[in-house]
Amino acid sequence: MILLVSGDREKSLVFLIISLAFIEFIRGALIISYLPTLAATDARIPVTIVGLAITFHFISDATTNLFIGYIMKRVGTSLVVHMSFLISIIAIIMVVFMKGYWFIILGSLLLGIGICPIWLVVLAKVKENDRGKKMGIVYFGWLLGLGSGVIFMNYILQYNYGLTYWLMPFIILIAWLFYIFSNHGNNVRHRNTIKRQYFVTLKLLKNSKIVFPGIIMQSVAMGMLIPILPSFMLKELDLTQSQYSLLMLIGGGIAILAIVPMGKVIDKTNKKLSFIIGLSILGVLLHLLTLKPDFFYVIVAVALIGLFYALLLPSWNSFLAEHIPTTIKEGGWGVFSSVQGIGVMVGPALGSLFAFQDKSSTTLTASAILLILSAALYCIYFLHRAWSQSPALLKR
Numbered sequence: 001m002i003l004l005v006s007g008d009r010e011k012s013l014v015f016l017i018i019s020l021a022f023i024e025f026i027r028g029a030l031i032i033s034y035l036p037t038l039a040a041t042d043a044r045i046p047v048t049i050v051g052l053a054i055t056f057h058f059i060s061d062a063t064t065n066l067f068i069g070y071i072m073k074r075v076g077t078s079l080v081v082h083m084s085f086l087i088s089i090i091a092i093i094m095v096v097f098m099k100g101y102w103f104i105i106l107g108s109l110l111l112g113i114g115i116c117p118i119w120l121v122v123l124a125k126v127k128e129n130d131r132g133k134k135m136g137i138v139y140f141g142w143l144l145g146l147g148s149g150v151i152f153m154n155y156i157l158q159y160n161y162g163l164t165y166w167l168m169p170f171i172i173l174i175a176w177l178f179y180i181f182s183n184h185g186n187n188v189r190h191r192n193t194i195k196r197q198y199f200v201t202l203k204l205l206k207n208s209k210i211v212f213p214g215i216i217m218q219s220v221a222m223g224m225l226i227p228i229l230p231s232f233m234l235k236e237l238d239l240t241q242s243q244y245s246l247l248m249l250i251g252g253g254i255a256i257l258a259i260v261p262m263g264k265v266i267d268k269t270n271k272k273l274s275f276i277i278g279l280s281i282l283g284v285l286l287h288l289l290t291l292k293p294d295f296f297y298v299i300v301a302v303a304l305i306g307l308f309y310a311l312l313l314p315s316w317n318s319f320l321a322e323h324i325p326t327t328i329k330e331g332g333w334g335v336f337s338s339v340q341g342i343g344v345m346v347g348p349a350l351g352s353l354f355a356f357q358d359k360s361s362t363t364l365t366a367s368a369i370l371l372i373l374s375a376a377l378y379c380i381y382f383l384h385r386a387w388s389q390s391p392a393l394l395k396r
Contacts, residue, residue: 015182016122017138021145022175023118026088026168028149030095031057031108034164037157049101053108055345060112062341068116069331081117085176088114092168118179119337123321124329131321132271135314136263143256204332208323210381212339214316214374218279219340221370223347224354224363232360237292247302254306262307263314271315272382276375278312283371290361290368 035050072080087110094107126134156163205212233244266274285301285308293301324332354363 012182013122013125013134014137015178016118016125017141019175019178019182020118020122020138021141021148022171022178023088023115024142024145025149025152026092026171026175027111027115028146029153029164029171030092030111030149030168032146033150033153034096034157034168035104035108037154045099045101045104049104053095053105056105057108057112058341058345060109061116062338062345064113064116065120065334065338065341067334069120069328069334072117072120073328073331077117077121081121081179082176084114084117085172085179087111089169089172092172096165096168116334116337118175120329120333123317123333126321131318132266132314133260133263135317135321136260136266136310139313139317140256140259143252143259147252147256204323204325204328204335208332208336211320211323211336213377215320215336215339216343217370217374217377218316219343220347220350221367221374223344224351224367224370226348226351228351228355228360228363231355232289232364236359236361237289237295237298239295239298243295247299250299251302251306251309254303255310258307258310259313262310266311266315266318271318272378274315275312275319276379276382278308278315279371279375279378281308282312283368283375286364286368286371290364292361 031054035053038045038050068080091107091110091114094103094110098107122138126138153164156167230244233239233247234241239247282305285305289298289301320336324336351363351367354366
């Protein structure tokens with residue numbers, strides 16, 4: 001990735017993205033892989049406790065995003081991030097070494113707090129120049145880290161369970177080291193009062209209200225798929241476990257490989273049109289899967305989903321970045337990330353409710369409708385704004 005950018009600031013961004021990839025590796029390994037496996041293999045740990053731990057992890061992540069950016073402004077970014085790495089190490093020790101019910105829940109909650117700051121630093125570091133490409137690199141790091149964490153942990157748990165106890169704290173230390181390499185060094189304190197921060201946030205909400213429907217609709221739509229996707233693929237499409245694993249590898253692999261090139265394409269075209277196309281096609285493809293096509297066409301659909309997800313991520317986040325004032329980059333991204341986190345929490349519950357009588361295809365249809373409605377909303381909004389600004393030109 002270092003070859004994709006140049007200059008001291010860009011190299012600093014690359015080190016931050018590598019740090020982010022390692023910290024997301026931990027989220028994938030611990031929250032998505034280790035905890036569910038623990039519930040399945042250790043009779044002393046009930047599924048309920050694991051479910052609560054995962055829920056509290058995402059609640060703390062969403063909640064922390066609301067205020068951590070403003071704390072960074074008051075006490076300095078570096079201090080907050082260094083503390084977040086320390087909190088993450090403590091969280092991992094609680095979960096994998098202590099293993100008591102409350103330690104698992106509290107450790108998962110603390111990890112949600114620990115992961116937030118590095119995300120805000122990375123997103124705030126992305127400047128307007130070549131924003132699409134750089135957003136592509138950011139989300140390349142995220143996808144690669146999260147996916148690698150899940151896959152690697154699943155593999156390790158089969159052969160050397162004890163290695164996990166030492167692997168995860170070590171990975172956090174590597175992430176911490178790369179953050180130090182980034183030479184971010186921002187310990188400047190800003191004398192913003194809570195009252196001033198409150199009014200700045202209100203102004204952000206007012207000026208950025210057009211982005212919130214999209215954030216909520218997209219995060220809910222994606223979250224709805226989390227609990228039902230395996231059931232849909234294995235039961236309704238009648239696929240084997242190996243076929244399902246192959247599809248996940250194809251879709252995820254294409255998304256990872258395509259996201260940086262797509263970011264470059266976005267910089268040279270129209271980011272608004274790009275995310276509208278991405279949302280529309282993703283919605284159509286999800287609906288087509290409910291028609292239960294042959295396996296070959298399922299492969300094609302999943303490959304296209306990976307490709308257009310790679311188009312959507314950098315274009316949508318570049319659009320979000322335009323609505324955040326430079327004076328509150330971390331705080332602005334924190335507000336947006338918090339709203340997105342709420343959607344991700346609500347989505348799985350809605351997805352399970354829609355999948356009544358084991359009809360997971362109903363959830364896919366609902367998710368597809370939300371994505372297409374989101375695309376239609378922004379298409380109408382941009383056309384209306386263009387019409388109001390240049391009526392004479394458009395009426396020709």
